[in-house]
Amino acid sequence: NAGVTQTPKFQVLKTGQSMTLQCAQDMNHEYMSWYRQDPGMGLRLIHYSVGAGITDQGEVPNGYNVSRSTTEDFPLRLLSAAPSQTSVYFCASGRGLNTEAFFGQGTRLTVV
């Protein structure tokens, strides 16, 4: 089982560029989420999805879009990258209440 796969692992963008961070899971999980991790801040929720076609905003959604057309995939789009979006991004998936979340290995994004 591959689990949760994120691509790319590293990315450098120029301010104003757009890009998509990919996330795929092969565990048939209903729930998927995107977090960002900044030094000294822990992880903060960007967007989440409770199933195909259903997404909602988390704590820090500005500047990001998501969609969930399939159960497996949950891409995160940066519309116009800003230096404040320099961070490590983690995708997670899981089943229902009182179960663990499975995390990908992260994408380290630098915006210059």
Add this chain to the structure above:
Amino acid sequence: SQQGEEDPQALSIQEGENATMNCSYKTSINNLQWYRQNSGRGLVHLILIRSNEREKHSGRLRVTLDTSKKSSSLLITASRAADTASYFCATAPNSGGSNYKLTFGKGTLLTVNP
């Protein structure tokens, strides 16, 4: 806003010693989870404790939860160098909560010296 706050921020111990980390949170929760993160890697789930549980064990890990004080502790017994990592608590909200809306603390960096 950060729901959980871990204490201490950093902890350095010798191999074989026990390590205790604490977590406080602010709002009503459905469950509390602990995760480990090795440097530059993803998070790995360690243990989940439900709001109606007070203590849970898994191998060398012992977690307690006090909902009246809104706090939890993670005890790692007989620590090993391989336990060196950052440890995070995460809470799932009580209102429609699940593991897709976790709120994380800032973490405790544990260093276990050989």
